[in-house]
Amino acid sequence: MRFGLILLLVLIIYPAFGQNQKLADSLAIVYHQKALNDSDKLYLLFKLSFNEVRDLQLSLKYADDLVNLAQKTNNNHYLHRGYFQIGNKKRLFGDLEEALDAYFKSAEAAQSFNYTKGVGNAYGAIADIYSMSDNHENARLYYNKAISILRQSNDSISLASAILNAGDEYRISELYDSAFVYFNESEIIFEKLDYKIGMAYSLGNIGMIYEKRGENDLAEKNITNAIQILKEFEDYYPICVYYLTLSDIYLARGDRKTALEYAINSLHLAEKNGLKEQIRDANLKLSELYEQFGNPGESYKYFKNYILFRDSINNIKTVQNLANLRTNYEVSQKQTEVDLLNQQKRNQRTILISLIIILGLSMVILATLFWYYKAISREKKKSDTLLLNILPSETAKELKLNGKVDAVKFDEVTVLFTDFVQFTKLVEKAEPEQLVKSLDYYFKAFDEIATRHKLEKIKTIGDSYMCACGLPVPNKDHARNIVLAAIEMNNFVKNELNTTDSFDHFEVRIGIHSGPVVAGIVGIKKWQYDIWGDTVNIASRMESGSEPGRINISESTFNLIKDEFKCEYRGEIEVKNRGSLKMYFIS
Numbered sequence: 245m246r247f248g249l250i251l252l253l254v255l256i257i258y259p260a261f262g263q264n265q266k267l268a269d270s271l272a273i274v275y276h277q278k279a280l281n282d283s284d285k286l287y288l289l290f291k292l293s294f295n296e297v298r299d300l301q302l303s304l305k306y307a308d309d310l311v312n313l314a315q316k317t318n319n320n321h322y323l324h325r326g327y328f329q330i331g332n333k334k335r336l337f338g339d340l341e342e343a344l345d346a347y348f349k350s351a352e353a354a355q356s357f358n359y360t361k362g363v364g365n366a367y368g369a370i371a372d373i374y375s376m377s378d379n380h381e382n383a384r385l386y387y388n389k390a391i392s393i394l395r396q397s398n399d400s401i402s403l404a405s406a407i408l409n410a411g412d413e414y415r416i417s418e419l420y421d422s423a424f425v426y427f428n429e430s431e432i433i434f435e436k437l438d439y440k441i442g443m444a445y446s447l448g449n450i451g452m453i454y455e456k457r458g459e460n461d462l463a464e465k466n467i468t469n470a471i472q473i474l475k476e477f478e479d480y481y482p483i484c485v486y487y488l489t490l491s492d493i494y495l496a497r498g499d500r501k502t503a504l505e506y507a508i509n510s511l512h513l514a515e516k517n518g519l520k521e522q523i524r525d526a527n528l529k530l531s532e533l534y535e536q537f538g539n540p541g542e543s544y545k546y547f548k549n550y551i552l553f554r555d556s557i558n559n560i561k562t563v564q565n566l567a568n569l570r571t572n573y574e575v576s577q578k579q580t581e582v583d584l585l586n587q588q589k590r591n592q593r594t595i596l597i598s599l600i601i602i603l604g605l606s607m608v609i610l611a612t613l614f615w616y617y618k619a620i621s622r623e624k625k626k627s628d629t630l631l632l633n634i635l636p637s638e639t640a641k642e643l644k645l646n647g648k649v650d651a652v653k654f655d656e657v658t659v660l661f662t663d664f665v666q667f668t669k670l671v672e673k674a675e676p677e678q679l680v681k682s683l684d685y686y687f688k689a690f691d692e693i694a695t696r697h698k699l700e701k702i703k704t705i706g707d708s709y710m711c712a713c714g715l716p717v718p719n720k721d722h723a724r725n726i727v728l729a730a731i732e733m734n735n736f737v738k739n740e741l742n743t744t745d746s747f748d749h750f751e752v753r754i755g756i757h758s759g760p761v762v763a764g765i766v767g768i769k770k771w772q773y774d775i776w777g778d779t780v781n782i783a784s785r786m787e788s789g790s791e792p793g794r795i796n797i798s799e800s801t802f803n804l805i806k807d808e809f810k811c812e813y814r815g816e817i818e819v820k821n822r823g824s825l826k827m828y829f830i831s
Contacts, residue, residue: 253350261617262612263297264414265296265297265298265478267291267295267328271288271291271292271295272292274288274349275288275289275292278617282313282316282317285312286310286313286317286322288295288320289306289307289309289310289313289322289326290310290322290325290326290329293306293307293310293326293329293333294307294329297478297479298478300333300336300337300517303333304333304334306329306332307326308326308330310322310326310329311323311326311327311330312324314326317773320354320356320357321353321357321359321729323353323423324350324351324353324354324359324362324366325350325362325436326364326513327346327349327350327353328345328346328347328369329345329510330341330343330346331346331347331350331369331373332369334346335369335372335373336481336518336519336543337378337519337520338423338520339375340376343369343373344370344373344374347366347369347370347373348366349371350365350369351363351366351370352367353366360393360396360397361394361397361399361402362391364389364390364394364399364402364403365390365392365394365402365405365406365455366389366395366408367385367386367389367390367393368386368387368390368391368394368402368405368409368795370386371383371385371386371390371406371409371410371413372391372409374386375409375412375413375416376521380413380416380417381735383413384410384413387406387409387410387413389408390406391403391406391407391410395404400433400436400440401433401434401442402435403433403437404429404430404433404434404437404442404767405430405442406809407426407427407429407433407733408427408442408445408446408449409427409432410422411423411425411426411427411429411430412426412449414426415449415452415453415456416597418456419664420453420456420457423449423453424450424453427446427449427450427453427509428446428450430442430445430446431443431446431447431450434446439473440473440476440477441473441474441477441479443473444469444470444471444473444477444479444482445470445472445482447466447467447469447470447473448466448467448470448471448474448482448485448632450466451464451466451470451486452486452489452490453464454465455465455467455489455492455493458496460496460497461494462655463489463493464490464493467486467489467490467806468490470482470486471487474486479695480513480514480517480519481517481519482699483510483513484510484513484514484519484521484522484525485510486515486524487507487509487510488504488506488507488510488526488529488777489505490506490524491503491504491510491533492652493506494506494563495533495536499574500533500537502628503533504530504533504537507526507529507530507533508526508530509822510525510526510529511523511526511527511530514526518735523549523553524550524553524554525692527546527547527549527553528546528547528549528550530542530543530546531543531544531546531550532546534546534696538649544826546765556728562709570656572649573828590764591732611799640730648735651762651763651764652762652763652764653760653761653762653763654714654715654760654761654762654763655760656714656718656720656722656758656760657713657714657715657722657724657758657759657760657761657775657778658712658713658714658723658726658756658757658758658801658804659710659711659712659726659756659757659758659761659775659780659783660699660710660711660712660723660726660729660730660754660756660783661708661709661710661755661756661784661786661787661805662690662708662709662733662752662753662755662787663707663753663787663788664686664707664750664751664752665750665751665752665753665792666750666751667706667707667750670748670750674710674748678748680749681746681747682747682748682749683704683707685747686737686740686750687704687709689733689736690709690711690733693729693732693733693736694711694729696729696731696732697713697725697726697728697732698713698719698725699711699713699725699726699729700712700713700715700716700773702773702774703772703773703774707750708787711726712726712761712775713725713726713729715761715763715775716763716773723756723758723801723805724760724805726756726801726802727756727795727797727801727805727809727830729808730754730795730830731755731795731830733752733754734752734754734793734794734795737751737752737793738793738814751792751793752792752793753787753788753790753791753792753794753796754787754790754794754795754796755783755784755785755786755787755788755789755790755795755796755797756783756786756795756796756797756798756801757779757782757783757785757786757797757798757800757801757827758779758798758800758801758804759777759778759779759800760779761775761776761777761779761780761784762775762776762806763775763776775827777816779781781822782798782822782825783798785819785822785825786798786827788820789817789819789825789827791829794829794830795829795830796814796824796827796828796829796831797811797827797828798825798827798828799825799826799827799828801828802826808829809830809831810831811828811829811830811831812828812829812830812831813826813828814826814827814828814829
């Protein structure tokens, strides 16, 4: 799996903005040197656990002490706060199961005294843990709960934080446009409040979206500004993540040295602050970089470290299982009360017999469900593979998510048509099976060439092969990629003319044109990703106006590739139903 897919972790902003290590240091002196009553101790323990960012173990101890004292004094307000801080620290240590349990307890304590803001914040943190555990259904459920509750409160910071994290959930699902909307809304709220660290997270996450879109200059600008702010607050968790994104940006630019430096900086910063997830991800990034740079020894060393820290984050599977037990927190609490009442009405013998029966039935049901799950998983894998063989991956995802695919206009696309010379005459005298076998041989080679040059195969019509570049994902090199593929296809066909084997061999004409198209799928049966528009028609005319063994391109394509490829101007040539069009041969 490529690192870009692995690094989809959640940049969680819990209500800890304004953390201040200097304040924690001064409060620690007061706490340890003065005799304090319980009320003052509760306040100081909360402030200490909140502001202590240099030593996470010490921060966790303060939070544990806060919970113990809050339970002793029956103070649910500080009990909510203490559990929330425990969840925050456990999450940073990678103890996700314990973090989730603490957040649920925090929500329960907040509900006990109708603290709306506290319930909303706890739900947002619960959603964060589910998102980190790849349980995206429950993550979306609790983000929606959190946002709905916090919109009713006056806490704009917590609301913006929940919106920001919901946006990151969409980023994880690669729905970048939706994520961008959420990030922008959170940034607007943080800017109105002049909340610097919140703005930093929004800027950094927007930068990550720009990187995914290939807009690396904007990505670097946003992320660099975010890191500058985060350093002032000594908030190192997101800085580690943003360093890895900068590594990807510089790798895309071909600057290996800087890419490696950012990955190493991420690892060192994560190790210094005991951030297990970031240590894991930085090791994986370094392993992949050294592998690309041709240094297998270093790559293997970092990969071993990656495995070590991946396994040390030991409870993601448990958290995923807990999701099924605690998806609806309120319902589960009520059910517990009902179960306790029922148990009081039963005698010990009845309970024992019931448990034995339930255990037996559960084992049968679980075995049956497991069998069905494996069967469904196999069939789903087959159907997904088939769907991806028919449609582009982005289109297939949209179809599975929405049940339909909207037509999309692409302004910059290059379309290629090929056609075999004298094919119609050959059909009249060749054996059908032999002819189909020969076409399959050529079109398989064309498919491999198209894949190497990032082209999207559209369809074959008889002996005609049609493909395009610049969709469903825009590509600024669409014309260049098509021309390179056309040259390779033409050379392949020419080389085959001199080959003696069991296939029929042909000469080929190739035509290319660049312009806008509309793409999508139509109908409800036998789906096919197709493109429409005048660009398609002109590309077809370029092919019919070509010559055997030549690549004929339009004026629009010529203007895009003329600086890189040598071309031969053919003049203005009459085209059916189009008038005269300027044409060029690729030399």
